[in-house]
Amino acid sequence: MDFTSLVEICIKGLTGFDAETQAADLRLQEILDSNCQLGDAEETFIVEVFSGCVRYHSLLSVTVENFYLDEGKKMLRKDSVLYRIFAYLAMLRLNDLGYENFESFIMKQDTLKMYSFLKYLFDLPKLQSWLKNKWCHIYDQKFVEDSVLPNLLNNMSDMLDLISQLNDKLQNKRGPKNPSVVTEPKPF
Secondary structure (H helix, E strand, O other), X not given: OOHXXXXXXXXXXXXXXXXXXXOHHHHXXXXXXXXXXXXXXXXXXXXXXXXXXXXXXXXXXXXXHXXXXXXXXXXXXXXXXXXXXXXXXXXXXHHHHOHHHHHHHHHOOOHHHHHHHHHHHOOHHHHHHHHHHHHHHHOOHHHHHHHHHHHHHHOHHHHHHHHHHHHHHHOOOOOOXXXXXXXXXXXX
C-alpha cells in the first residue's frame, strides 16, 4: 500500500473520533476491520499513528491550533487531522520512522499544505520559545525537552532541506539540469 493511502486511512479513523464517547481500541478495530487488505507493517503503522494521535491529542491540538493562528490563516480547518498526524510523526516518531520514509510521506501530500506546516513547525526561534512554552503548559518540561524537542532539533538540517525542496516545487523551480551528452562526429 502506498504512503498516501496509509495517511488517508489514519485521517478517516481520527476524523470524528471522540475519546470521551468512544473507546480508542474499538475505533481502531473498526479501522483495521474495514481495511483487511493491510500487511503487518501497514497495520502496525496505522495502530501506532492512531494510538499516538489519541495519546498525545493535547500536544498535537495545541500545535495545530497555533499553526492556524500563526501561519495557517489561509489553510482549511478540515485538514487539521492531517496536520495532527504529521505533527505526531515529526515531533514524536521521526527518529523511528527515519527521514527517508518521512520525506516520502510528505512528498505524496499537497505541497502547499506540507510546506506551510513544516515551515511553521521547524521555525527554530518559534520552536525554542513560543511552542516549547505552550507544550510545557500541557506536559512536564522534562518530557518536552527529552522527547519532543530532540526529534525536531536533531533533524533540523534535513527538514530545512525538505522545506526548501517543497518551496522550489511551489515555485516551479527545477533541480540542476544534467548536461546533455554531445555527440562528436567521427570521420569515416
